[in-house]
């Protein structure tokens with residue numbers, strides 16, 4: 001039986017069990033650059049084992065909803081941040097872990113200007129742009145070792161607005 005998942009608006013509270021939401025909301029933590037720039041300071045928990053933090057550029061193909069969610073993955077050796085290089089919303093899927101198996105996936109749509117950081121080991125859908133050109137800066141662990149674990153669902157979920 002196919003389970004349908006409705007997307008919801010991304011909030012820091014709702015995402016807190018899975019990772020961090022980065023955004024310029026409210027008053028800046030500090031005004032810098034002669035008062036011309038607000039710094040929203042240190043918004044993500046970066047966490048890497050035996051490796052370095054790296055910044056890569058991802059250019060992902062646009063997806064459209066409704067979308068089949070066939071798999072989620074996780075990175076046991078480090079966090080992973082998706083920072084969009086546009087103001088376009090994108091899809092973020094996460095799931096809780098139950099003894100090594102992802103359960104109860106939830107789907108969020110980001111607001112323009114939001115970026116996310118999956119905490120180490122968080123089950124997540126892969127980068128999923130909803131608009132072209134799907135350009136993102138990705139901050140994650142660069143190093144040797146098994147830092148990718150995939151889980152393919154027996155029955156795909158359907159993600160819908």
Ligand SMILES: NC(=O)N[C@@H](O)C(=O)O
Nearest residue numbers: 073080124125126127148
């Ligand atoms: N595999 C890779 O570099 N990207 C994935 O980790 C992803 O979450 O998109």
Ligand code: NI
Nearest residue numbers: 073075080126
């Ligand atoms: Ni990933």
